[in-house]
Amino acid sequence: MAANPAKYEKLALVCSQTDRADKAARELRESQDFVPLSQADAVIVLGGDGTMLDCLHDMLDGGQILPVFGLNLGTVGFLMNRYHGAIALGRRLAEAKAMPILPLRMNVTTQSGERHTFCAINEVSLLRETRQTAKVEISVNGRVRIPELAGDGILLSTPVGSTAYNLSANGPILPLDSNMLALTPISPFRPRRWRGAILPDRSRVTFRVNEPAKRPVAAVADSKEVRDVAEVHIEVAREMEMVLLFDPHQALDERIVAEQFMT
Template sequence: MPPSHRLAIMPSDTDRAREAAEILRQSTDFVPLAEADALVVLGGDGHMLHCLHHMLDQGRVIPAYGLNYGTVGFMMNKPKSSRPLEERISRAKPLAVTPLEMVATTGSGVEERFCAINEVSLLRETRQTAKLEISVNGKVRLPELFCDGILVATPAGSTAYNLSANGPILPMGSNMLALTPISPFRPRRWRGAIIPDHYEMQFRVIEPVKRPVAVVADQKELRDVHAVQVRVAHEMKLQLLFDPGLTLEERIFAEQFHF
């Protein structure tokens, strides 16, 4: 970031984040998001995702610098520092993040399109196991998967829901996606796949009336889906800012050595 830039601020609705925002406003002249060169996000990873989606929805994406006033804060920076906020942002290292684009078709024939920064998940809606057909680039790779669901995770999201479902951690810059089943029943030994990020994936729900499935793109959910397509939206670029030595890239790499 240049040494002189206009900043906007978006705190989460927690008391900690709001109090921190009030303190920052005493020393920083923030501007509306539409006029800003960078966005300061106060909260946790969930709030960061909310802010990134808000910018995508508005059609104007600027670099986002997060301060952790949440729980994990994997996508955030440490909240306290001896350096002023403007100096921290000027010294910050940018990291490009490319979202997924999900196109889903419901039982009524309605087509919905959402973006996901972490993952797209297909999940069973009832006690009935989901039954899915999985294709890659139009070729059926798995005719039937009985499971609670399946997810497609980006490197940025590979340490979130994907990791809890025993999916692989993907380093930033790997140009790969994790395709991870959730509680697979048949075939028992299939544990997922690692897919190049220029491939497209298609999912067809088998017996959708008997075995209804919902799809979730980060925080947006759509029920009664019959078909889902997922690809990387290379034309959409998000940018996160991190203090030197504490980037998301380093955190994801280090996570592979935690046990």
């Protein structure tokens, strides 16, 4: 759907710490007034996907979630739009396609009993901490599906993250509107024939670490890491829906489809 231009009159600017992004920020400030994030209707992000994810996480942590229009001044820029200078920024925002995304919520209990909660826009992954293979029990909606997965780890990915780490681990690419999650093993040793699962995004997934003293495991929600975990519960945080803004015909849903035909 097209964005309502009246909603995006007050813009905040977030910029990565690179020379390219700093130069672009100066160009935009010469033609556009920006306000603090607390007063904004939307956010312009200058940088790459890492800067975009940092901005989204800052909003999740701060409790103020605004639509975000990213301009790529990084490397890949999968979550970004092309940077064309300050020309027609207002028009681009008025014509932008709004894409809602839902983050995951990870609730972790460590071996010592500490509890942590983090959100992930791309994926939650469990990774072995040492040379020892990780052994993880996998449950979905309270039912044990795999009593013991042995390997480097396991991840649960959103559609947004399905073209990132999930794809590198040979997981499936998920259309943005699929309402699905990808459960993907990382270098699995046992069971040999299991290559993962596609789950409805209303699923609640639980990982329990087997033999934790011998085989310690870390849990990572995007870039937030908790070590020596005992149990991890993951579900979609529907009340934290976020909106990314894209130029027409260059939106995230089309990019995810196109990624399936890359050779």
